[in-house]
Amino acid sequence: MPKGSGAGGERPRLRTMEELSVAIGVSRPTLSRYFQDPDSVSRSSRERIARGLERVEYVPNFFATRMNRKSTGMIGVIIPYLNDLFFTKLQQSIEFAAMEAGFTVIVQCSHTTPEVEARAVETLISMNVDGAIVAPLGDNSDIAAMERLNRRLPFVLVDSRPGALSHVDYIGTEHSQSMGLMTEYLSRVGDPPVFLAMPRVNFNALNHERAYLDKMEELGLEPQVVGTEEIEPGAHYEAHGELALGREFAEGRLTDRSIICVNDRVAIGALRAAARFGLDPGARRKGGLRIAGHDDYPLCPFLVPSLTTVGQDVDAIGQAAVARLMKKIRAENSLTDHAVTLFPGVLKLRESA
Amino acid sequence: MPKGSGAGGERPRLRTMEELSVAIGVSRPTLSRYFQDPDSVSRSSRERIARGLERVEYVPNFFATRMNRKSTGMIGVIIPYLNDLFFTKLQQSIEFAAMEAGFTVIVQCSHTTPEVEARAVETLISMNVDGAIVAPLGDNSDIAAMERLNRRLPFVLVDSRPGALSHVDYIGTEHSQSMGLMTEYLSRVGDPPVFLAMPRVNFNALNHERAYLDKMEELGLEPQVVGTEEIEPGAHYEAHGELALGREFAEGRLTDRSIICVNDRVAIGALRAAARFGLDPGARRKGGLRIAGHDDYPLCPFLVPSLTTVGQDVDAIGQAAVARLMKKIRAENSLTDHAVTLFPGVLKLRESA
DNA sequence: GAACGAAATTTACGCAGGTAAAGAGTTAGC
DNA sequence: GCTAACTCTTTACCTGCGTAAATTTCGTTC
Known part of the structure; x- marks a missing residue:
């Protein structure tokens, strides 16, 4: 003792x-x-x-108290996966905002699996949470489960919105603007940029690609997309970025182009591929290799070279999502409008592009 | 519609x-x-x-069902903060193991704040969770709250254990071994290594430093610790690593030494500092600058140069924690032994050292 | 065909606490 | 000094479901 x-x-x-x-x-x-x-x-x-x-x-007793109150004072949050600093940052900003509003947050993770996501929805419903904020698995999401959530309680989508749920409140980044910003910037300072995509197109990957294509068309430039096929099973994000771009470099392609990566994690792999081929991506030289990402992953400033990217205002998204949810909770379904709030992306110019 | x-x-x-x-x-x-x-x-x-x-x-109704059952089928998890891939990975392995065992996981985050941690403990107790796994805030943790948790339900500490809680079950990495491994390796391949610490000594930072000092003494080498003071308010982890090591480099010191960083996040900053001073850390040259970390952050293989580090078996820790908890839950407090399971670290030799 | 059991279902009560309505206590007004 | 008006507390019933005990059901055996 x-x-x-x-x-x-x-x-x-x-x-x-x-x-x-x-x-x-x-x-x-x-x-x-x-x-x-x-x-x-x-x-x-x-x-x-x-x-x-x-x-x-x-x-x-938590259960006994919550069982009888009209309001449980809890909001549910579902995020698609854990090993991504973007989502943990989002979760954090939601938790702080909810704490401020006096709510307890119940977080569930879908672990990239639609079945787990659907089960998380059931859990939240069965818990009588006052509202739910969901960052969906993109088009893999169980739409029916989301519909049920939307009918039963105040509900806000964040980060991305599956096409089938266009009638649900949505808070996120204005991806066409943010990706357009980067496309435009790179077009201005060098050769027409190339888009480095991911094979398993989900989340905002497709939006990013589309935004890139649109902007390229607007600028009258020829778009080029690489990295859409799976190269090695299980190689996602960083690994995919390194492999996909490495393959191009090995063939002598793209070594002096501007590469827009679908997101920062892929960009980290791209930087690695460049290093492996003795290339030194950077904003310094005209016509040289440039690599840029999207999301402003917290580590970007510390990479070598530091990564040029587009920052999403994660805090604003989290706060706006909670604020909107609170409004819906207080209004008790008397709200008929459906809100879409998109925050613009901000160019973060660093060394890599 | x-x-x-x-x-x-x-x-x-x-x-x-x-x-x-x-x-x-x-x-x-x-x-x-x-x-x-x-x-x-x-x-x-x-x-x-x-x-x-x-x-x-x-x-x-979740509450009504759980209120009356002898077992709620839930386990509570408290992690210290979200913006760290180590903890999210740990959380993930715990969630998978718990899911397999048929348990629902309730995660609470202490957000580096002892008060929030204490409140999370109260929440878990009030929820009648069947057991709790806590990664504490190190010595900042509210010891009384932990004691209460330990008295009231099956309880396992992971990642680190405050000195005052030495009688509580603990699952983690054998830090003296893992840090010793790195110290020994670097001593063998180059000049005696220097330890790059963090100012706000919490979590395992102190254990790592002590392990380094012990091993150096055992090897008959002169230890050297830098980076213990706060350089800029709010500069933690990566930022601190860059500033602290940058300051040394600026004075012409340590540019050809082996640097053991207290963890990978600090090491990422250290790599950045090296790049800023035109230094190229790596295992290649005798007597040259080497930088190593600890934890095997998932991004390590993709950094430039890829980061040599010591891997913690996070999955094993998560699974063992859940397994131990299940055993305690089934035994209903008839367990009198208290278990400590430490997994050895594994050297991950990469380019940086 | 009646008696016997095992299995399944129903009855009846309990859990921990919310909450409307009734009751008690206090102050204010006349 | 008495009643009105108000505040606070208590009584009594409710929530949604678990579960032991009682009852019913059904197949089986003699």
């Missing part, structure tokens, strides 16, 4: 409000009101309860 | 099992048993219920 530290450890533990009420001589309903809002009971009761709680260990 | 897709959308929605029982002509308790385990009711009832569920929309 190495520890018996402090007085905190030895307080008698009470299981129910009933026990607590006899322990400190206040009726159970009064306690119930106290725990929901201490100011809803008289000052004398409040102080008496506060003193009592110092002498015992008691935590109201 | 753009969508009315599928038959799934129009099914009548039932709120309670009671309603469902009259709707499909089976008693409510039978339904209750069905939802816990379909095989616990007769085949005829099972099929009847299954058919009925296709015609209506019903999801059992």
